[in-house]
Amino acid sequence: MKKRYLAPFVLSALFFAACGGGSNSGEQQASTSETEHAADNSMVSPNADKPMTKGQELMAQQDCKTCHKEEMKLVGPSFKDIAGKYPNNEENVDKLADKIIKGGSGNWGEVAMLPHSNISKDDAKEMVKYILSLSSAN
Numbered sequence: 001m002k003k004r005y006l007a008p009f010v011l012s013a014l015f016f017a018a019c020g021g022g023s024n025s026g027e028q029q030a031s032t033s034e035t036e037h038a039a040d041n042s043m044v045s046p047n048a049d050k051p052m053t054k055g056q057e058l059m060a061q062q063d064c065k066t067c068h069k070e071e072m073k074l075v076g077p078s079f080k081d082i083a084g085k086y087p088n089n090e091e092n093v094d095k096l097a098d099k100i101i102k103g104g105s106g107n108w109g110e111v112a113m114l115p116h117s118n119i120s121k122d123d124a125k126e127m128v129k130y131i132l133s134l135s136s137a138n
């Protein structure tokens with residue numbers, strides 16, 4: 001009786017070892033954590049049903065959400081407030097993209113935004129375009 005159960009077990013153990021099961025399971029782990037990431041984002045985003053814009057996706061990869069929410073002031077102003085303050089034009093997109101990269105304070109209060117020197121100007125512009133598109137006037 002016992003041997004009958006043992007045989008398939010031993011065989012499959014051999015099978016996995018022979019196929020380099022170690023590296024296989026490593027790959028599987030990597031792809032699993034990617035899926036978890038995607039699932040996480042959709043859970044947190046209030047617009048999970050809408051496709052993300054490029055700027056929104058870029059911001060999801062950054063630390064913006066630790067200080068900004070769409071509707072509510074946190075450490076920094078809400079994105080809706082920012083959209084209400086600046087009309088969505090080329091000049092403001094350019095200016096605010098620079099501000100994201102360099103950081104700074106003064107426009108909303110004494111608290112400063114951290115610089116994001118790792119973000120390219122083009123990416124920062126995409127983020128600003130998304131933020132300014134949130135204006136309640138739209």
Ligand code: HEC
Nearest residue numbers: 062063064067075076105106107108109111112113114127
């Ligand atoms: C450490 C907290 C913090 C983080 C992280 C942060 N911000 Fe800010 N952000 C602020 C604060 C504080 C202000 C207000 C600055 C001021 O008064 O001029 C601000 C202002 C802004 C403004 C308006 C700037 C202006 O001059 O009116 C934009 C746009 C902005 N943030 C976008 C972003 C984006 C995009 C990210 C992610 C890449 C980000 N922030 C990450 C704290 C933060």
